Amino acid sequence: MNIKAFLIVSTLFFIIFSHAQKLEFKAPDYAAIERNIENKDSEFYYPNLLRKLKENDTLITADQYRHLYFGQTFQKNYSPYKIGKKDEELRKFYTGNGISEKDMPRGIKLFREALEEDPLDLRAMNYLAYMYHMSKDEAMAKKVSTNFHGLLEAILTSGDGLKCETGFHVISVSHEYVLMNMFQLENKSQSYDGKCDYQAFEKDKYKIPGMYFDVSKLYGRMFDK
Numbered sequence: 001m002n003i004k005a006f007l008i009v010s011t012l013f014f015i016i017f018s019h020a021q022k023l024e025f026k027a028p029d030y031a032a033i034e035r036n037i038e039n040k041d042s043e044f045y046y047p048n049l050l051r052k053l054k055e056n057d058t059l060i061t062a063d064q065y066r067h068l069y070f071g072q073t074f075q076k077n078y079s080p081y082k083i084g085k086k087d088e089e090l091r092k093f094y095t096g097n098g099i100s101e102k103d104m105p106r107g108i109k110l111f112r113e114a115l116e117e118d119p120l121d122l123r124a125m126n127y128l129a130y131m132y133h134m135s136k137d138e139a140m141a142k143k144v145s146t147n148f149h150g151l152l153e154a155i156l157t158s159g160d161g162l163k164c165e166t167g168f169h170v171i172s173v174s175h176e177y178v179l180m181n182m183f184q185l186e187n188k189s190q191s192y193d194g195k196c197d198y199q200a201f202e203k204d205k206y207k208i209p210g211m212y213f214d215v216s217k218l219y220g221r222m223f224d225k
Helices: 003-021 030-038 046-054 064-075 087-095 099-118 120-133 138-156 173-182
Strands: 185-190 194-200 210-214
Touching: 030 064, 046 064, 064 138, 064 210, 087 099, 087 120, 099 120, 120 138, 120 173, 138 173, 173 194, 173 210
Parallel strands: none
Antiparallel strands: 185 194, 194 210
16 A cells, blocks of 8 residues: 555645645734634634535635634644544554555544544644545545645645745644645754744755744644734
């Protein structure tokens, strides 16, 4: 099983998708998001958005994905450092060691359970799409992949990552690595300045020396922009 090959295909698709959409970035307005997701008459009412995500609705809009992603920080069960119940068993699927096509049904079940526990587990969502693809269920693979890329776009439209003031906003440190993996970027070191994580790259390996991620919400702190 060549999981890396799948990730590369997914990466190329997303790069093409991103350029086609000509993404522009804007830091999330957390106060407005909180108001919207708590308004039962709003299209952004969080329980309804979450239900759509769990049902793999492919008609979720870009604004709705932003409210879904950043609105998670206002949910009572928001716990960015929580270790999932299935993490240990999922590890072998993440590495791909000893996994074959006969393991696909079990993998699908495990990743679905992981997403039931944490609907915004981007890594699990990407691999679930892969499991469906390997099981030749292209319809489900497309649905899950569409929602994965919609949530990833929410991150990519929150900043440009070139400095802390315009860092990508993430609600989990693991999402920093999901984004870097999608663009085949490997970090050399990581540091935190009280507001942003900085992922430094090997000198001259890429066009940029590193990438900034705004984690102020993750750590329960808000900063003036």
